Amino acid sequence: MTPEAAKETLLARRAELLGHIERIEDQLDDPMPKDWEDAASERQGDEVLTALGHSDRAEIRRIDAALARIEAGEYGDCVKCGNPIAEKRLQLLPDTPFCANCSP
Numbered sequence: 001m002t003p004e005a006a007k008e009t010l011l012a013r014r015a016e017l018l019g020h021i022e023r024i025e026d027q028l029d030d031p032m033p034k035d036w037e038d039a040a041s042e043r044q045g046d047e048v049l050t051a052l053g054h055s056d057r058a059e060i061r062r063i064d065a066a067l068a069r070i071e072a073g074e075y076g077d078c079v080k081c082g083n084p085i086a087e088k089r090l091q092l093l094p095d096t097p098f099c100a101n102c103s104p
Contacts, residue, residue: 001090003075007067009094014063017056024053059095066095078102 001009028049069075076085080102089100098104 001076001087001094003070003073006075006090006094007070010063010066010070013094014060014067017060017063021053021056021060024049024056028053062095062097065097069097 066075069079076090077083078085078099078101079097081099083099083101085096085099089096096103
């Protein structure tokens with residue numbers, strides 16, 4: 001994957017995640033139902049939405065780091081060992097900073 005193709009893929013995914021976060025925040029701003037059982041169910045749903053939002057934000061941070069590596073000309077090289085990251089790995093995980101051997 002060329003850095004240009006990776007950048008395009010990463011920016012598209014970033015935009016998708018930002019839209020998802022916006023929808024989550026909109027749902028979390030909805031008023032709580034007055035019925036106790038409905039409110040309890042809504043709270044559980046809010047906890048799931050909050051967790052999804054945290055996951056999305058973590059992915060955005062990884063994407064931003066990958067975009068910074070692209071700008072620095074370091075994309076595609078493992079940040080730990082410096083070896084090239086396999087093409088198939090980059091296609092599957094374009095935001096990964098690690099080769100398969102160094103991946104935690």
